[in-house]
Each structure stands twice: as structure tokens, then as C-alpha cells.
Amino acid sequence: MMKLKSKRFCRSISKLGIGNKVVASSPIEKDCNENCEIKWELRPGGMLVQKRENNKSVGEIITIRVSTVSKWHDISIEETSTFGELKMVLSLVTNLEPREQRLLYRGKERDDNEFLHMIGVRDKDKVLLLEDPAIKEMKLLSLARGQSINNPCPTIRV
Incomplete structure (x- = not known):
């Protein structure tokens, strides 16, 4: 200040x-x-x-309801965090890596470097979490081939 x-x-x-x-x-x-x-x-x-004169301090904790296809999670995070940081927290809860996640707020997909408070996310707002379809398809293909997801490139045998 x-x-x-x-x-x-x-x-x-x-x-x-x-x-x-x-x-x-x-x-x-x-x-x-x-x-x-x-x-x-x-x-x-x-x-x-x-500086605003309301009683809010910088970095106040807000609760965001993150909804997936079948579940929802209430996540507490600082209002000055980024969507990338929110993805890191969600990776602990959903077992989806941050690169596998797509976050939508007010109908638009948000980038990892966008700040929550700059976009307008407030306490008790809702964010939609979707699994990235490209990575989901890659997982399904690798499971069909019997490969692990960590090694997406098949070994070429002659």
C-alpha cells in the first residue's frame, strides 16, 4: 500500500x-x-x-462451486488467484491433471494466466470443469491399445 x-x-x-x-x-x-x-x-x-474503503482485504478467500458432469466441489481459494492455480487445487480433488482440465466461467473457456477477480469471479460463483476432449480421446485410444497414458508414443517393432 x-x-x-x-x-x-x-x-x-x-x-x-x-x-x-x-x-x-x-x-x-x-x-x-x-x-x-x-x-x-x-x-x-x-x-x-x-484503494477501496470496503472492509475487504487484498487476497480474501472466496468459495467457488466447481461443477463437473456428475459432481460438484466447493473450493476455497484467494480471489487474486489465477485459473491455473484453481486447476492445481482441482487436480488434487478430481484426479485430473491441470493440462487435462478446461474451466468455463460465464460460458467462456478461461486461460491459466487469467486472474479470478479480474474476470469477475466472486464468492459462491459457479465454474464448469470439463475434461479436455483431445486428452480424453488419447486416453481411450491408449487404453484400447493397452499402453499407459504416460507413454503415448507406441514402440515401433520391425
Whole structure:
């Protein structure tokens, strides 16, 4: 958190300067005096913005309901996490590796590097988890051939 002082950001119509004192001349200025401070925060995208005054702290834990075809899971994660980090947590619960997962939020597939809070994911929102069809097909083919999934390339015998 950074603190910057600037009288330019104070809401004032006119001020009367008397020595080092600043006297407010309108009711709007009552909260804006010489020590007018604005709290700033740096967002993950690199944007410097005025800090919100609601009682939420940065990195608050939210609960997301992740639904698969047949089950749903309630996952608690920081709101500033990425979809890639969410996939890592889901891999522990679903036994699907992160590369095998496709996450959809509001009808769109989300990339691993997108932040939850930047997309608009809030507490108790729903995310759909699907298994990547290409990897699913590769698994089925390898099981039909009797190979392990870790070695998808068959050995060529002459």
C-alpha cells in the first residue's frame, strides 16, 4: 500500500489559505484538510488505483462451486488467484491433471494466466470443469491399445 499526498485530489470548490492552515469554505471540504491522504494500491495488472474503503482485504478467500458432469466441489481459494492455480487445487480433488482440465466461467473457456477477480469471479460463483476432449480421446485410444497414458508414443517393432 502506498500513501500519496496531493491537494489536487481533494474535493474542494475554493480554499482560503491562512499561514500553514487550510480552511474549508464549503461543507464538501470538511473532510479534506491539510492532511488529505488518498490510499493507493497496485493491482496485479500493474494499474495504480485508489484503494477501496470496503472492509475487504487484498487476497480474501472466496468459495467457488466447481461443477463437473456428475459432481460438484466447493473450493476455497484467494480471489487474486489465477485459473491455473484453481486447476492445481482441482487436480488434487478430481484426479485430473491441470493440462487435462478446461474451466468455463460465464460460458467462456478461461486461460491459466487469467486472474479470478479480474474476470469477475466472486464468492459462491459457479465454474464448469470439463475434461479436455483431445486428452480424453488419447486416453481411450491408449487404453484400447493397452499402453499407459504416460507413454503415448507406441514402440515401433520391425
